[in-house]
Amino acid sequence: MAILIDGKAAAERLRAEIRAATSDLTPRLGRPPGLAAVLVGDNAASRVYVRNKVRACEECGILSRKIELPASASQQELEQLVDSLNEDNAVDGVLVQLPLPPHLNEQAILRRISPAKDVDGFHPLNAGKLLLGEDCFEPCTPAGVMVLMDRYGIEIKGRHAVVLGRSNIVGKPMAMMLLRRSATVTICHSATNNLPGVVRLGDIVVAAVGRARLVQGDWLKPGAAVIDVGINRLPDGALCGDVDFDSAKEIAGAITPVPGGVGPMTIAMLLSNTLKSARLRGGQ
Ligand code: NDP
Numbered sequence: 001m002a003i004l005i006d007g008k009a010a011a012e013r014l015r016a017e018i019r020a021a022t023s024d025l026t027p028r029l030g031r032p033p034g035l036a037a038v039l040v041g042d043n044a045a046s047r048v049y050v051r052n053k054v055r056a057c058e059e060c061g062i063l064s065r066k067i068e069l070p071a072s073a074s075q076q077e078l079e080q081l082v083d084s085l086n087e088d089n090a091v092d093g094v095l096v097q098l099p100l101p102p103h104l105n106e107q108a109i110l111r112r113i114s115p116a117k118d119v120d121g122f123h124p125l126n127a128g129k130l131l132l133g134e135d136c137f138e139p140c141t142p143a144g145v146m147v148l149m150d151r152y153g154i155e156i157k158g159r160h161a162v163v164l165g166r167s168n169i170v171g172k173p174m175a176m177m178l179l180r181r182s183a184t185v186t187i188c189h190s191a192t193n194n195l196p197g198v199v200r201l202g203d204i205v206v207a208a209v210g211r212a213r214l215v216q217g218d219w220l221k222p223g224a225a226v227i228d229v230g231i232n233r234l235p236d237g238a239l240c241g242d243v244d245f246d247s248a249k250e251i252a253g254a255i256t257p258v259p260g261g262v263g264p265m266t267i268a269m270l271l272s273n274t275l276k277s278a279r280l281r282g283g284q
Helices: 007-029 044-059 075-087 106-112 124-132 140-151 171-180 195-199 262-281
Strands: 034-040 063-069 093-096 160-164 184-188 204-207 225-228
Touching: 007 044, 007 140, 007 262, 034 044, 034 075, 034 262, 044 063, 044 262, 063 075, 075 093, 075 106, 093 262, 124 171, 140 171, 140 225, 140 262, 160 171, 160 195, 171 184, 171 204, 184 195
Parallel strands: 034 063, 034 093, 160 184, 160 204, 204 225
Antiparallel strands: none
16 A cells, blocks of 8 residues: 655744744845736636735745736736846746646747746746756646655665656656656656556656546555646546556556645746745845
8 A cells, every 4th residue: 555645734834934934034135025916817726726826925925926918918018027027027927827828829838938937837937947957947736746755765866767648848847857856757648658568667647637546456566656747637627647556556556536635736837946036036
């Protein structure tokens, strides 16, 4: 029976550390760290995500500003808003909640955010630095996975990590972070042949595909560390991951649940990146 990796508890501890660091930094900066979250349109899930981010900021002494634009906002309006936040000295982090309404050019907006305030780590400059192994703002979800694995003492160096998914926000940066820590990394995607056979090579398996319960227990190497990034809504409204938890927990050595695994770490890493930006911008 696998060890349960409790992301909720780990994220709570991380938030407490961030709160302490923020209260130390605020008097030295003469202001609290600041995060601006831009929400365009009326996507219900995006609204919940932004609300949770704003709430988490408040809890940790980070000043958050939520800026809402209507779904009809033009590219130019949004770009002007991003420009003004880039120039605002009280703002350390700028995030534009995705997805944007289809008439807006998402990549152009992400490129418009100052790389020094890119706390989501989606700007090409930060993505490039990650690839080159330089210090940068790392995308929050894979960064949270790394922290979670470290806190649970999961060894990375020399082990075979299988990453399912190659998105720019999870799969690719996840693979880079594991490689930087000297794992042997395999990246799988929708054209991978014999997926169960490849997953079975993994001492570490990170699933980020968005397919409910795709990864079965009998796909796993006994004792593998299984990190489930997926968040899928079942027809009955319940949430589940990309891993079939019930069968996987019998074979894995350690496993994250959904919910309560990777999800809570993502927001904590956003706060951590905002704190990092405030320190760097304030010369601390
Ligand atoms: P994307 O849809 O952008 O990417 C999914 C990836 O999975 C693609 O690379 C795709 O391959 C691959 N894939 C899809 N189906 C299969 C399959 N049957 N076999 C193998 N590979 C497959 O998703 P994201 O990376 O944005 O998100 C992945 C999951 O993680 C989602 O459930 C999302 O909700 C969740 N998520 C959770 C977060 C958290 O905080 N916990 C944060 C972000 C995401 P191809 O490239 O070939 O199409």
